[in-house]
Amino acid sequence: MNGLCRSLRLVCTIRSLGKRSFLSEAYRCQEAWAQRLNTPILKKINIDEMYRELDQTLESKGKASAIDIDLFSNSVADESYADELEDIIHRFRLTPSTTDLLPSTPHAVIRSFIDMGNFEALMRILNDRLNYGIFPDYYCSNLLLDTLLKMGQFRDAARIATFQMLQEDWNHPITSCFGLYACHMYLKNKENELWEPEIKDEPEEEVKVRVKYIRNPYFDDHFDLRDTNHLIGKTFVILSRALPENDPIRLTYELVGWSLYEKWDKAKAFLEKFKSSKEEYILYEGITLIEKAFSEGERTQSKEQVQEFLSSIKNLPKVQLREEPSLLSLMEDRLKQVISQQEKNDITQQLEQYNIWGEERMEMLKKQAEMYQREFKLKKIEEKKKELIEKEEMLFFFDKKDELDMVIEKNEEIKRIYENEQKKKKKVEEADDGYIPPDVK
Template identity: 35%
Template sequence: MATSMWKCAFRLGYIRRCGITYSVLKRTLLTEAYKCQETWEKRLESPILQQVNFSEFLVELHDRFEKENHMSLIDVDIMANKLHEMDESEVEMAESLLNKFRKCQSAFPVRDSLVHAVVRAYIDLNLVDRLLVMMRDKPQYGLFPDYHVASILMDTLVKQGNIRDAAKVAYEMMLQEDFSHPVTRLLSLYVCTKHLFGENRAATSVPELTEDNGEEEWVAIKIIPQPFYDDHFDIKEENFLLGKTLYLLGQTLDNCIGRSLSLMGLGIYQKFPKAISLLEKWCSTDSASVVTEQSLKMFTDSLDTVSTRDPNEEVKDLGLRSLEDEIRLLLPTPEEKEKYQSQFQDLREKLKTEGRISSENVESAIESLVKEEIPKHQSADIEVLTELIQKWNQDRSNMLDEQLYQYEIREKKEAIEQKLIELQEKEELLTFFENENQIKLSQLKAPRERVVLKKGGDEDEDDLPMRVKKRK
C-alpha cells in the first residue's frame, strides 16, 4: 500500500520535499506527443522484459557482480528499463549497480538508450532530485543527457513549477558545450531566463579565507598535487553555472536580446574584462539597438557587488594551497574593479548618447520567442525519437542474441577442454608400462604431487601399479 502511494505521488499532482507541498502547474511548453510515451511503453511488450522480475533480477545482478566483478551491457539495459517497477527500498541498490557498471569496460561508450530509461523511470517515480545528483556526478554514473531526454526533463520540471532544477538540466547541456539542437536550446533559454529573474535565486558564494588558530597537521606524501581550476567542470557555484550558461545561450542569438543575455551572464559569471571587450566590439557595429537597459543595470549591479582580493596577501605554500585559493585568485583587485567600472561607465554613456539602448524586457522577449519557435521543431523530434526507441528495442534483442551465442561458445570450449583431459587420462592409463620409469622419476622429483591414472577412482599412483603387477 505504501509503495503504491509513493509511486502515485506524481500522478496525484503534488510534490512533497522537505515538508513543503507544491501544486503541479498545468502549463507546459512541449506537447504530450513529444515524449512518444505510447511507443516508449510498447518496449515492455518484448519477451525480454516481460520475463524479468525486477526485484529478483536486481539481487541476481548484484550477486553476479560480487563474484565476477563485471556486468554486461544487456543486463544493465534490462535493469534500467525495469527501474519504473522499483520501490523505495530498492533505489539505493539500483544506483549502486549503476555506479559499479560505470567502472566496467562494457559501459563505454555511454548508451543514450540507457540514459533515457533511467531518466524516464526517475521522472515517473518522482525522484528527480536524486536524478540530478547522479547527472552531476559524471565520473561515478556517466549519465550524459542527449537532446531529447534533456528537453523532456526540463519540460516536466517547468510543468511542476520547479524552474531551479530545470535550469540545472540546462547547466548539464552547457557543460557538454552543445546548444545546437533547437528545442533543447529554446527550453534552456526559457528556464535560465526565468531562473535569472526569479526571486529564489541564491547569491553568488565566494570562498572566504579563514584563519585556523589550531595546530597544523602534516602528512607525508610522495607528490604534492598542484591545484588546478579549469573554470568549467570545476564550477560549483550555481550563479557561475547560470552565468556561463546564459553567456553561451546568448551567443546563439544574433540580436539585441542575445547580446543582453551574454552581458548579464558574463556579469554573473564575473568575467568583467571579457564583457567589456565584447561591449566595445558591439558598439563598433551598426546595430540600432546594442543591448537592453535591463542588462546594463544587472551588469552594473554584478560589478558593484563583486568581492575583491588583496593583491599583497601572502601566497600559501604549494602543500597548503587548495582549489578555493585558486578560485579567489580570479577575483579582481580594488584597482582592477575601479578600472572596469570606469570603462563600463564610458561605454554605457556612449550607447546612451547614440540612442542604442533598448527598453525591451528580456524575460518577455525570450518567453515569446520560445512559444513561437518550439512548435516548429516538435514534429521532427517526435519522428526521430520514435525511430530511436524502435532501434533501441532491436539493439536490445541483438545484444541478447549475441550474449547467448557467446555463452554457447564458452560452454562448447569448456566441454572440449574437459574431453581433452579425459583423453589424456585414458592415454596415461593405457601407456603406463611404457612410461613407468618416467612416472616413477617424476614421483621422486615431486613426491607430494599426485598423478591420476584412472578417472573417477580414489586410488593413488601406488595402488594402481601394485594391482597391475598382481594381474600380470
C-alpha cells in the same frame, strides 16, 4: 500501468502549481515509452531475480554485460526500485564494460526517475558524471527542463543548462533556448533557492599524510568551475550562440554572461565592438540581472569592476539600450516559436529511436546467447579433455612409470639446488647485517 499512473499524477501535480507549460503532452511520447514493457523480452524479466544476478556478477567478476544493464534499466517501472537502479548504474560505471554502455540505458535511467518524480536522486546522478556516466541527450534535457520549470524548480533546471554548457553543445534550438530561459529564471528567483545547500563546518582532527610529491594546482576554467555566477555566466555565453548574431536576446545574454563569468576584458571588448554598430541594441533587463547576481554582498572583490562596467553600459545611447520590451517575455516568445518549429520533428525522431533501440536490443541478446552457448560448449570440451587425460594416466600408468620417476627425481634435484641457494643467500645477508664500517677520518 503503474508508470502511467505516476506520470498522470505528476502531470496533475504540475498543473495544480499553475506553472506555464511549454512542451505539449505529445512530446513526452508516453505511450511509446510505456510500450517497451509489453515487449516479449521485458515481459519475461523478473526484476528481483535480475537484480540479484547482476549484484552477484558484479561482485564476483567485477564486470557485467551492457545489454543486461540496459534490460534492467528499462525494466524499472516502480519507484521502489530507485535505489537498486542507482546502485547498479554506479557499480557498472566502475567496471571496464562501461565503455559498452548502450545509448538507450541513460535514456531509460532518466525517464524512469522522471516518472517516479524522484528529481533529487536524478540530479545527484547527473551531477556526478564521473561515478555514474549518465549524460542526457537533447530529448531528455528538454523533458527535464520543461518538467522542472513547470514545477518551479529553477535551480535544478539551470543545472541541466550548465550540463549542456559543459558539453559545449548548442546545436539543438529547443535545448539551448530552454537553457537560457532556465538560467534567467534562476537568477530572477535566486534568493529562494541556493545553488549548493549550506553545510555547517564541524571541527575535524588534523590528519597528516605523507605523499611522494605535491601536484601543481591546475584550473581548466571549464569542468573545474564551481562558482554559481561563473557557471551561469558561461552558460549564457555558450548557449546564446544558438540565436542569430544580431539578435538583441543573444547580445544581452552574452553581455550578461561575460559579466557573471567575470571575464572583464572580454566583456569590455564585446561592449566596444557593440558600440560601433548602430543597428543592434541590448535590453535594460540585462543590467538588472547583473546587479541581482552581484548583490547581497557577493563578489566584494569585484564590486568596483562591476560598478564601473555597469556605468559604461548605462551610458550607452537610448537607441542601443532599450527598456522595452522585456527580455524574459522575448525569451518566452522565442522559446515557444522554436518549439512550434521543432517539436514535431523531435517527436518523430524519438519514436523512430525507440524502434531502433528495440531492434538493437534483440540483436544484442541473440549475439549474447550465441556467445554463452559457445562458451558452454568450450567448457564442456575442456572438461572432456581433462577427463580423457586422467583416464589415459590410469590406463598407461605402468607403461610410463619410468618417465614419471625421472620427472620426480628431476624436480627433487631442482628443489635441493634452490634450497642450497637460499641458505647461501641467507648467510650472506646475516654477514652483511653484522658488518660495522671503519671510522673515516
